[in-house]
Amino acid sequence: MGGSLAWALKGQVNSLMAADPDSHTRDQVRSAGLVESIVENPEEILPLSDVVILAAPVGSILELIPKIPDWHPGQAIVLDLGSTKEQICKQLEKLPSRFDVLGGHPICGQVQGGFEHANPDLFRDAIFAFSDLSNTSARCRRFGEDLAASIGAIPSWIDPIQHDYILSATSHLPYILAAALCLNTPEGSILYRGPGFESSSRLASTNRRMMFDVLNSNRHNILQQIDQFKYILEEFKDLLQQENNPKLLALMDRAAAIQKETTREVL
Amino acid sequence: MGGSLAWALKGQVNSLMAADPDSHTRDQVRSAGLVESIVENPEEILPLSDVVILAAPVGSILELIPKIPDWHPGQAIVLDLGSTKEQICKQLEKLPSRFDVLGGHPICGQVQGGFEHANPDLFRDAIFAFSDLSNTSARCRRFGEDLAASIGAIPSWIDPIQHDYILSATSHLPYILAAALCLNTPEGSILYRGPGFESSSRLASTNRRMMFDVLNSNRHNILQQIDQFKYILEEFKDLLQQENNPKLLALMDRAAAIQKETTREVL
Numbered sequence: 154m155g156g157s158l159a160w161a162l163k164g165q166v167n168s169l170m171a172a173d174p175d176s177h178t179r180d181q182v183r184s185a186g187l188v189e190s191i192v193e194n195p196e197e198i199l200p201l202s203d204v205v206i207l208a209a210p211v212g213s214i215l216e217l218i219p220k221i222p223d224w225h226p227g228q229a230i231v232l233d234l235g236s237t238k239e240q241i242c243k244q245l246e247k248l249p250s251r252f253d254v255l256g257g258h259p260i261c262g263q264v265q266g267g268f269e270h271a272n273p274d275l276f277r278d279a280i281f282a283f284s285d286l287s288n289t290s291a292r293c294r295r296f297g298e299d300l301a302a303s304i305g306a307i308p309s310w311i312d313p314i315q316h317d318y319i320l321s322a323t324s325h326l327p328y329i330l331a332a333a334l335c336l337n338t339p340e341g342s343i344l345y346r347g348p349g350f351e352s353s354s355r356l357a358s359t360n361r362r363m364m365f366d367v368l369n370s371n372r373h374n375i376l377q378q379i380d381q382f383k384y385i386l387e388e389f390k391d392l393l394q395q396e397n398n399p400k401l402l403a404l405m406d407r408a409a410a411i412q413k414e415t416t417r418e419v420l
Numbered sequence: 421m422g423g424s425l426a427w428a429l430k431g432q433v434n435s436l437m438a439a440d441p442d443s444h445t446r447d448q449v450r451s452a453g454l455v456e457s458i459v460e461n462p463e464e465i466l467p468l469s470d471v472v473i474l475a476a477p478v479g480s481i482l483e484l485i486p487k488i489p490d491w492h493p494g495q496a497i498v499l500d501l502g503s504t505k506e507q508i509c510k511q512l513e514k515l516p517s518r519f520d521v522l523g524g525h526p527i528c529g530q531v532q533g534g535f536e537h538a539n540p541d542l543f544r545d546a547i548f549a550f551s552d553l554s555n556t557s558a559r560c561r562r563f564g565e566d567l568a569a570s571i572g573a574i575p576s577w578i579d580p581i582q583h584d585y586i587l588s589a590t591s592h593l594p595y596i597l598a599a600a601l602c603l604n605t606p607e608g609s610i611l612y613r614g615p616g617f618e619s620s621s622r623l624a625s626t627n628r629r630m631m632f633d634v635l636n637s638n639r640h641n642i643l644q645q646i647d648q649f650k651y652i653l654e655e656f657k658d659l660l661q662q663e664n665n666p667k668l669l670a671l672m673d674r675a676a677a678i679q680k681e682t683t684r685e686v687l
Contacts, residue, residue: 319612327621329653337649347529350590353594355619356616376660409626409628412622
């Protein structure tokens with residue numbers, strides 16, 4: 154995500170610097186010539202930055218935020234790109250007032266992490282969710298809108314708690330379903346996993362560390378979604394068992410209608 | 421499916437004729453110039469056919485099979501393309517011995533039916549499942565293999581009961597999950613349904629009649645899959661609640677490994 158953002162921003166900002174703990178990633182970024190410098194420790198580049206963007210799994214972002222005041226002596230906008238927002242925004246809100254903070258989450262659905270999958274068009278037409286906090290300035294809000302526009306994304310403002318609730322239904326539950334679907338495959342089924350299985354199971358390959366942090370940082374919402382989902386499965390089961398065809402067809406139609414109202418149609 | 425097959429076969433067979441109960445579809449097929457003739461009633465073209473291919477929802481195929489002996493006075497290969505195989509193969513087996521019968525199911529995952537979505541490349545690299553029956557001749561088996569090869573598909577032979585069991589896990593359960601996922605979306609979630617939601621929910625738009633017939637003709641397997649699936653969801657829920665991170669990560673890894681072993685890697 155960080156690599157995709159740097160690539161999408163290249164040529165549109167004065168200077169791009171990056172930090173990554175992985176030496177292989179640093180080598181890749183260096184050979185791609187995307188940034189002016191890439192270092193191991195954020196403290197080497199933070200004092201020079203007007204804008205600090207935290208692109209990492211949720212757990213890493215939560216560890217990085219409290220260190221920013223020690224690393225950066227001056228003023229800066231601090232934006233994160235974490236997949237869940239409640240815990241991160243709480244941390245961002247605790248930063249000293251010289252930091253102008255903003256929670257962010259580009260909803261791009263990239264399954265595979267790593268710089269080798271970086272893609273400057275990742276954000277095109279994607280929703281970029283932003284959460285403004287009690288200490289977010291009007292300037293920082295405008296920065297968010299401008300950033301989204303400059304990478305072709307569509308900004309959308311949302312409360313962090315609401316974000317995590319909605320995403321538990323539209324993103325985190327789908328991961329659990331994809332993983333459970335894979336775990337449910339019978340022996341000898343490989344040849345018979347067609348395009349339907351492929352799209353349904355795709356999210357099971359989501360970057361492990363990223364998804365693990367999502368599950369842990371949004372546990373209560375995800376547990377609720379699993380319970381609700383089991384209830385809907387039970388509804389399908391009952392209608393099938395009772396051979397209640399009119400109600401089964403009505404349920405199928407309702408699901409198809411919801412599937413069809415996509416993001417793009419609404420915008 | 422019938423339109424896609426006709427298109428894929430065009431130029432490779434002496435003559436193609438088609439029957440469709442829908443006059444709009446007949447008009448479309450006629451203007452596309454894909455077949456020599458397209459009629460309303462199969463009985464008009466069946467007597468002229470060496471090979472009869474039944475491309476329709478499972479329920480329609482089950483209604484058509486017993487009528488074939490009245491419509492066709494001579495010998496013919498009869499192949500169906502239905503999504504479930506047990507009920508259809510039982511019917512095919514009952515046809516008089518002048519018919520050489522074969523169950524078939526190209527696993528292409530086409531969600532939208534109708535001639536407007538016909539695509540001659542639909543079968544390319546797809547598995548074409550075949551079920552040979554007690555009355556299937558060696559010649560008819562070779563016909564299946566040749567047919568698959570001529571449209572770029574990969575033939576795979578499977579027992580009808582095993583087919584329906586495996587497909588309940590790899591195709592029919594995924595439909596139920598996609599539909600239930602849609603039904604579970606909260607108010608105000610439209611903007612936050614990203615690419616992950618789109619791929620996970622895609623099957624909820626599967627052609628209604630086709631899927632309804634699948635659910636009804638494979639009810640016992642699908643009910644079993646729903647129960648097993650709920651058990652796996654419960655496993656995820658327990659591990660999340662207990663914060664059992666090692667076991668949760670192990671489960672995630674197992675799911676990702678299964679997702680990665682795709683059909684193509686195996687072949």
